[in-house]
Amino acid sequence: MSGHKKRARPASPQRLAVPITDITAIVERTRAVLSTEEHAALRAAVDTLALVQAELQTKNASLARLRKMIFGARTEKTRAVLGENAGEDRHAPDTEAAGSDATPLLPPDPSSSPKPKAPGHGRNAVSAYTGAEQVTVAHPDLHSGDACPHCLEGTLYRQNEPAQLVRITGMAPLSATVYACDRLRCHLCGEVTTAPAPEGVGPEKYDATATSMVGLLKYGAGLPFNRIETLQAGMRIPLPAATQWDLVRKAVPVLAPAHTELLHQAAQAPVLYNDDTTMKVLKLTKAQRAAALADDAHTERTGIFTSGIVATEEGRQIALFFTGVRHAGENLATVLAHRAADLPAPIQMCDGLSRNAPSDFDTVMSSCLAHARRKYVELTETFPEEVRFVLETLREVYGTEARIQAEGLDPEPRLLRHQAESAPRMAILEQWMRTQFEERRIEPNSTLGAAIRYMQKRWPELTLFLRVPGAPLDNNVTERVLKKAILHRKNALFYRTLNGAYVGDTFMSLIHTAELNHVAPFEYLVALQRHGDAVAANPADWMPWNYQATLAQQNPGPEPPD
Numbered sequence: 001m002s003g004h005k006k007r008a009r010p011a012s013p014q015r016l017a018v019p020i021t022d023i024t025a026i027v028e029r030t031r032a033v034l035s036t037e038e039h040a041a042l043r044a045a046v047d048t049l050a051l052v053q054a055e056l057q058t059k060n061a062s063l064a065r066l067r068k069m070i071f072g073a074r075t076e077k078t079r080a081v082l083g084e085n086a087g088e089d090r091h092a093p094d095t096e097a098a099g100s101d102a103t104p105l106l107p108p109d110p111s112s113s114p115k116p117k118a119p120g121h122g123r124n125a126v127s128a129y130t131g132a133e134q135v136t137v138a139h140p141d142l143h144s145g146d147a148c149p150h151c152l153e154g155t156l157y158r159q160n161e162p163a164q165l166v167r168i169t170g171m172a173p174l175s176a177t178v179y180a181c182d183r184l185r186c187h188l189c190g191e192v193t194t195a196p197a198p199e200g201v202g203p204e205k206y207d208a209t210a211t212s213m214v215g216l217l218k219y220g221a222g223l224p225f226n227r228i229e230t231l232q233a234g235m236r237i238p239l240p241a242a243t244q245w246d247l248v249r250k251a252v253p254v255l256a257p258a259h260t261e262l263l264h265q266a267a268q269a270p271v272l273y274n275d276d277t278t279m280k281v282l283k284l285t286k287a288q289r290a291a292a293l294a295d296d297a298h299t300e301r302t303g304i305f306t307s308g309i310v311a312t313e314e315g316r317q318i319a320l321f322f323t324g325v326r327h328a329g330e331n332l333a334t335v336l337a338h339r340a341a342d343l344p345a346p347i348q349m350c351d352g353l354s355r356n357a358p359s360d361f362d363t364v365m366s367s368c369l370a371h372a373r374r375k376y377v378e379l380t381e382t383f384p385e386e387v388r389f390v391l392e393t394l395r396e397v398y399g400t401e402a403r404i405q406a407e408g409l410d411p412e413p414r415l416l417r418h419q420a421e422s423a424p425r426m427a428i429l430e431q432w433m434r435t436q437f438e439e440r441r442i443e444p445n446s447t448l449g450a451a452i453r454y455m456q457k458r459w460p461e462l463t464l465f466l467r468v469p470g471a472p473l474d475n476n477v478t479e480r481v482l483k484k485a486i487l488h489r490k491n492a493l494f495y496r497t498l499n500g501a502y503v504g505d506t507f508m509s510l511i512h513t514a515e516l517n518h519v520a521p522f523e524y525l526v527a528l529q530r531h532g533d534a535v536a537a538n539p540a541d542w543m544p545w546n547y548q549a550t551l552a553q554q555n556p557g558p559e560p561p562d
Helices: 020-032 036-071 078-082 208-220 225-234 241-267 286-292 328-336 369-377 384-407 411-438 447-457 476-492 498-516 521-530 532-537 547-553
Strands: 183-185 192-194 271-278 281-283 305-313 316-324 347-350 364-367 495-497
Touching: 020 036, 078 384, 208 225, 208 241, 208 476, 208 498, 208 521, 225 241, 241 305, 241 316, 241 328, 241 498, 241 521, 241 532, 271 328, 271 476, 281 498, 305 328, 305 476, 305 498, 316 328, 316 476, 316 498, 328 347, 364 369, 369 384, 369 447, 384 411, 411 447, 476 498, 495 498, 498 521, 521 532, 521 547
Parallel strands: 271 347, 281 495, 347 364
Antiparallel strands: 183 192, 271 305, 305 316
8 A cells, every 4th residue: 555645635715705896896995005006917807807707607608508408498487497495585585685775575475385296187088089989889788767687676767977988099190991983894885884982072082181181290290291101101001292292282272361361360469479480491592582571671681580470369369470581570560561550559579689570560569578587597507696586576477467367357457457466576676677786786797787788678668568458478479389380390390492381381370370279270271171162252251260150150061070
């Protein structure tokens, strides 16, 4: 054994959270005992330390965003971001976090109490299988009125609730039936007589249900054509990718009147949401790019986007998709061009990007509170106490909104509720942000300073829900809608042409609008194709929320499968 002893590792220096302003004040107090050159050197060292600290904070925030982009974030809920014990003392923030003149927040509401672990969903009830085939099974030996086979004295009677069994079978997304029709040939004249197809069998090889299923798999579930082809081949029902494209392409002229009517009705809505995400179109010429852009737009724009626009009115929601070189604001202007002239300017919810605002139309701008909140979530590790205060304050605001939605309040009562409960909380948050800069508790150029400046710059738009009835809190509904386009981008990677993008936008708009209004999109697409002439004549009667009533008024024809 060696006689040398291992040198003990020096203890890590204790880390103290000292604001840079305090260090600067200490440096200033040394001016009297240091020479001018020594004081300048010390001041330069402190400034360098502040710069390095700010850069490290920025890098940490960037790395946190990068980790979230690569691995994803399970949730941004306050309880998950701050830890299990988040919220224990959020209603009485200390003066260091809220400012010396801070006042306590409102008393806690019941929704902010610790939540028990959510139970499992359990099995689906029989009532959930609304699309299942219903089969009535009679008892093979006994009937109502027969003698009881057990006691031999009583009489049997039928119960109102039968015993129900659910049996689920698998099948290919698209099935096929081969009809072998007899052919009879005359031995004298040679004429051949063929048996007619059974009743209900149309002249086309692929009917409306086949087209609807392909469109739903491709643009609703994000399955590429070649993947559907592989799946069908495994089921021994071949369906080439080229055939799938041909089916959805030919269906668009039939679906176009309903899609145009959705755009027209969306333009009349009092509240509109918009956002966009990147997309790729392989064959996009310079001429096509220039033709799509407005005259005053930047002709060198190289990006391609899918814009999502959501319109809400009277409990209905309309989702529209636009893919091309235009930004979300330019596509919103296309929608607003169909707005009635006598209607007031709509409320527009979007994030803080200038490209989301339509330049040719007036809107009442409302900024997304979730985007502003997310900038603090990214700083949880760097500024835990400050982030805790902001997130807990906003959680109370969202708690009020959740209770409003549960109670189904109209816009006016909703506004009064937010003014009573959320306005004091937002006022405290605004004062807290102002205090951080006035008392120099944080550096304006730090990552936390940038998050605060983002909110201060957009404060009137972020708090529109406290002044205007019906103004939303965030743009989350559009982000959820854009997941349709993102799912397509992740699986299919691109559109080949602008025409292919238009086909995808049409199907996505119809599919997701049906889903937002709790209507089965497959049945809706089938109905539009089977009644193409009626849809073209009166498209307003064939919206997802009223097409079933229109079908009931017409002569019964081939209906979509249950």
